[in-house]
Amino acid sequence: MTSCDEIGPLLGAFEDGELKPHVMRDIALHVASCASCSGVSADYAILGHKLRETVVEPALEGFADQVMARVACLQPPWHVRLARRLAASSAQANTWLSMGAMAVAMAALTAIIVTPYAQRFAGGAAAVQLASNAREPVAQAPANTSRQIASVSAGPSATVPVAASQPDVQTEISRLEVDNPAVALWNAPENDTTVIWVPDQP
Amino acid sequence: MSYRNTGTLFTVLVFLFATAGARAWAGSQSKLVAFTVDSVLAADTNKGIDVRIASMGARLRKVFSYTTYRLISRQRRRTQCGRMTGFDLPGGRILHVEPRTVVGDTIGMELVLFQGPRPVMTTELRLKRHAVLMIGGPHYEQGMLIIAITVDTPGSHDVLVHEPRIHQHQRLHAVSTPGQAP
Structure with missing residues (x-):
């Protein structure tokens, strides 16, 4: 590519620097040694300067913001909207889940700590209630069964009551299973003594 | 509070609660x-x-x-x-x-x-x-x-008291009266 016929059409692009590096180099070598092409190239350069002087560049202040504002007004595709909504709801759900789990953990811990005291409180209340019926039967074991469960009829906890003047329960029996139906149960609160009488089977 | 911070806080709380619960349970069990x-x-x-x-x-x-x-x-x-x-x-x-x-x-x-x-x-x-x-x-x-x-319970501050206080004995109930029992 050394003839002026080949170089000539490329001179405009050469002046604008739009050619590949090796083509730019060949043309530059040719222009340096060819007065005709050098003149044409100079004409292209002058023409370019003139054109750039005539063209008024638009003002670009705020252009990016305007573009972004228009982009924001555009409605994104449905799958993009769906993905965004899912992501937002997932984060919110995780937050609520975390808070719920935290509440459950605190409730469980509170239950663990409070339950023994609550049971004691409930036991004391049952004892006071049963103390008023201290003369009533505490345990009843029918004689027609071989294995009986003696329990207090007033509640699930077979509390052995103490005297009404002494509300502190010394012994609470929550379950009593005996082979012998002739089981007896005494309580002597003044002696802090409870007796389970299980005679031998006849 | 961001989601990551919430998750971290939750993890720390669960760990603390689990530790406290385990210690309480172990304390009760080891008595x-x-x-x-x-x-x-x-x-x-x-x-x-x-x-x-x-x-x-x-x-x-x-x-x-x-x-x-x-x-x-x-x-x-x-x-x-x-x-x-x-x-x-x-x-x-x-x-x-x-x-x-x-x-x-x-x-x-x-x-x-x-x-x-x-x-x-x-x-x-x-x-x-x-x-x-x-x-x-x-x-x-x-x-x-x-x-x-x-x-x-060994180690507790009080000692076991065997000596009873003498008062009137109260019998609550006997389903059947055994031989020598009151």
Whole structure:
């Protein structure tokens, strides 16, 4: 590519620097040694300067913001909207889940700590209630069964009551299973003594 | 608060709660419980009360009406909550005791009385440290066997008190009146 016929059409692009590096180099070598092409190239350069002087560049202040504002007004595709909504709801759900789990953990811990005291409180209340019926039967074991469960009829906890003047329960029996139906149960609160009488089977 | 911060806080709280719960549970489980089981022969042979159980004599006389109380054996065992311990009783009987809970001065436990291999009584109860549970009724030699069970938590500031206060005995109920029992 050394003839002026080949170089000539490329001179405009050469002046604008739009050619590949090796083509730019060949043309530059040719222009340096060819007065005709050098003149044409100079004409292209002058023409370019003139054109750039005539063209008024638009003002670009705020252009990016305007573009972004228009982009924001555009409605994104449905799958993009769906993905965004899912992501937002997932984060919110995780937050609520975390808070719920935290509440459950605190409730469980509170239950663990409070339950023994609550049971004691409930036991004391049952004892006071049963103390008023201290003369009533505490345990009843029918004689027609071989294995009986003696329990207090007033509640699930077979509390052995103490005297009404002494509300502190010394012994609470929550379950009593005996082979012998002739089981007896005494309580002597003044002696802090409870007796389970299980005679031998006849 | 961001999601990441919330998750981190939740993890830390769960860890703290789990640690506190585990420590509380381990503390309850590792509590030592001491049992004393006295096997007493009660009879009407007018021999009085064995000096070895003199401290329990007033209590026995208030609850029962025998004229002789003789200590056959006294056994002490220590165990932890959740661990069963056994006592060999006269007449081929065995008492299994398993403490379950210790809340204040009240010890929750399960008792199983065996006659040989056969369980004749199973009970779950809570007993205060100052209280005595007596299991009676089985015949032994010329009288009745009375098993007196007391419980203590070693290391607690109070001591077990055996000496009873003397007041009027209150009988609550007897489904059927055994031979010498009041």
